[in-house]
Amino acid sequence: MPITPFNCDAENVAEINALVDRLRRRSAKFVPYVHPDHGGVRAPILSVLRDPGKATRKTDVLCTDNPDPTSGRQRQLMAATGLTVRDLCPWNAYPFAQDEEGDGKLTPDVIARGAVILTDVLPLMTDLKVLLLQGNEAKWAWAMVQAFRPRYARPPFEVVTTFHPLGTRGRTPRETDDKKAQQLAAWKRVADIVHGR
Helix, strand or coil: CCCHHHHHCCCHHHHHHHHHHHHHHHHHCCEEEECCCCCCCHEEEEEEECCCCHHHHCCCCCCCCCCCCHHHHHHHHHHHHCHHHEEEEEEEECCCCCCCCCCCCCHHHHHHHHHHHHHHHHHHHCCCEEEECCCCCHHHHHHHHHCCHHHHCCCCCEEEEEEECCCCCCCCCHHHHHHHHHHHHHHHHHHHHCCCE
């Protein structure tokens, strides 16, 4: 599915993309914008994954329409649970794209840096109902937020944790099926919260 042309200053994403601009200037690293097809700061879901995938280098945005398997799996989960792109604002535990020569691992120090930035994102979310943590790095970042920024420890939203969209492979077919079922159940829980069920 191709990415639609986007305006990074659209009203629903202007504040979060202004933060992206500040991060880009301060770090001289690539940080993708949030696509305005998503709900942006008005989304009821803030979805936190690991770090920007390679597809964001081509599209310049975080978007579930990006041409990569992670986005594809999220589209499947949204379709299965009745959620739409407007319900969700994508973000990452570490918002900076990693260097191509890196080993892909995120150290605790790196995740801590991303956790601080997450505390800049959360106050921008005006209608937040669910913080969806997808994968271990997202969970660790939230644990650091709770440990070092205690005012976020009792949020006025629900925290739902699950596997990374592509993190359901088990050692056996049955274990893989179980993980996928748990992942779908987590997304259904998110949909229930968003739709007030």
